[in-house]
Amino acid sequence: MSAQVIDGRACARALKESLEVDVARLRHEGLGIGLATVVIGDEYSSGAYERRLRRLADELGVTYSPQTLPGDTDQEALLTRIGELNADPAVSGILVLRPLPSHIDEAAVFRAIDPMKDIEAVHPENAGLLALGVPRFVPSTAASCFHLLDTWLDSVGEDRADFYHRANIVVVGRSNNVGKPAISLGYERQATVQSVDEWADRTTGIGRYTRWADVLIVAAGKAGLIRAEHVGENAVVIDVGINAATGPDGRVHMVGDVDHDAVAPRVRALTPVPGGVGPVTDVWLLRNTVTAARLLAGRPIDLARPSLPTPARVLLEAS
Incomplete structure (x- = not known):
């Protein structure tokens, strides 16, 4: 028996195509969508992860705002920055990248994120909704x-x-x-x-x-x-x-x-x-950001069901 290889890139392309339709419609209706990432230190700031997110956000028409703070940033300064992002109407979704330095209280940081902008469901409210089977966001x-x-x-x-x-x-x-x-x-x-x-x-x-x-x-x-x-x-x-x-x-x-x-x-x-x-994770993060933009604007969550790649694109027979 030779296993079928599930092609994540094909799945990501199909998911992105569906998301493009949703983003275009929302932008036509005058609704802006913005993603902010927060990282302490330079582990991610110049790496492939940020470049992938920026490219994907640009292709979808989502504003991407990476926030890179010095490695010695203290708890108060980090919470202040998160508070600013919570209050910024141009920011729909907030992602705090882990791991955080040892001097930072991770739980306090997650509690500080506006639950309506918490696209990775790290706030206790969103984690609880997920555990109850009624998620606002799914990581x-x-x-x-x-x-x-x-x-x-x-x-x-x-x-x-x-x-x-x-x-x-x-x-x-x-x-x-x-x-x-x-x-x-x-x-x-x-x-x-x-x-x-x-x-x-x-x-x-x-x-x-x-x-x-x-x-x-x-x-x-x-x-x-x-x-x-x-x-x-x-x-x-x-x-x-x-x-x-x-x-x-x-x-x-x-x-x-x-x-x-x-x-x-x-x-x-x-x-x-x-x-x-x-590849699917990257697109899904942007999908959660679109969901957050809808929630913040009081819009119904009616994202199009992701179109599915054809079986030939999803399953690559292993040689």
């Missing part, structure tokens, strides 16, 4: 995992409701931005959901849990954590990991939390790294 990476899975199910002719009702979803990793929201989204789809920490690999053995997964979502931040012996046949694997690795040629490249070459012959489908979850 973009977790949302992207299930968008990829839903798109794949449609492309292979599987009924979503029937699949999820029968599915055992295992989530490896318990982060607030991926693992925990993914668990909530799995419950929302009435699947059986199990959460596993990466430390299980050192105690009972992570395969004890992951081998039974129909859907395996891996967001542990550990390169090559999931190997062939950790997956069952016919599983669908969503690899969220982004890790820098040095190849035999001495060049640094990006790899996921899943050993792709070892796992591919055993599973039904999987997402690659790069080109899987990442």
